[in-house]
Amino acid sequence: MIRDAQGFSLLPDHLDRDGQQAMVELVAALAADAPFTRYVMPRTGRPFSIDMTNAGSQGWIADRQSYRYSALHPGTGRPWPAIPPVLLELWRGLTGYPHDPECCLINHYQGEGAKLSLHRDEDEQAKDAPILNISLGDTAIFRLGGPGRKDPTRSFAVTSGTVMVFAGPSRMFYHGVDRLRVGSSRLLPGGGRLNLTLRRVTRP
Numbered sequence: 001m002i003r004d005a006q007g008f009s010l011l012p013d014h015l016d017r018d019g020q021q022a023m024v025e026l027v028a029a030l031a032a033d034a035p036f037t038r039y040v041m042p043r044t045g046r047p048f049s050i051d052m053t054n055a056g057s058q059g060w061i062a063d064r065q066s067y068r069y070s071a072l073h074p075g076t077g078r079p080w081p082a083i084p085p086v087l088l089e090l091w092r093g094l095t096g097y098p099h100d101p102e103c104c105l106i107n108h109y110q111g112e113g114a115k116l117s118l119h120r121d122e123d124e125q126a127k128d129a130p131i132l133n134i135s136l137g138d139t140a141i142f143r144l145g146g147p148g149r150k151d152p153t154r155s156f157a158v159t160s161g162t163v164m165v166f167a168g169p170s171r172m173f174y175h176g177v178d179r180l181r182v183g184s185s186r187l188l189p190g191g192g193r194l195n196l197t198l199r200r201v202t203r204p
């Protein structure tokens, strides 16, 4: 696996078509238990342009109060479903981190307006643990910057089956999704893109 000097790895086609299909089915099963939710942003109350759900002992949520991790789905009040073994195996094989992830955040992007503004993943205590990012469905135009909000950024296309690992310094780099290439993939029955990010939340 090629890691750049900043600890970032981009692995196009890491999942083959069958692997991608299986993961889409896994997400559908998870979402039947923990439905996708359109969160609002703290303070402004403005809705995100994407839907989210989680698997794991910790799920990332947002509401008027804050961005945070919660053991319970805010809508159902139930714990999130467990992270499926195939995802744990991917994490163990690619991150080299000696502890399992606690959160699999699942983002669903659909249509022209779906995006995720430039941000850093800051709500985890275990900031030494890498973040593993899986893309399924429509190609995303991904933006990656540096440790500072004003640092220069580059953008590149991320296709279905791509896995990215943000380790080392890149773990704390600003990143986001500018937009989708809508209709570029037929993997998802309703179109769009699924993104799964595996995160270690608490310090082991």
Ligand code: SIN
Pocket: 105, 107, 116, 133, 140, 142, 175, 176, 177, 195, 197
């Ligand atoms: C994220 O930053 O949480 C997700 C990025 C992506 O959709 O690839």
Ligand code: FE2
Pocket: 119, 120, 121, 175
């Ligand atoms: Fe992020």
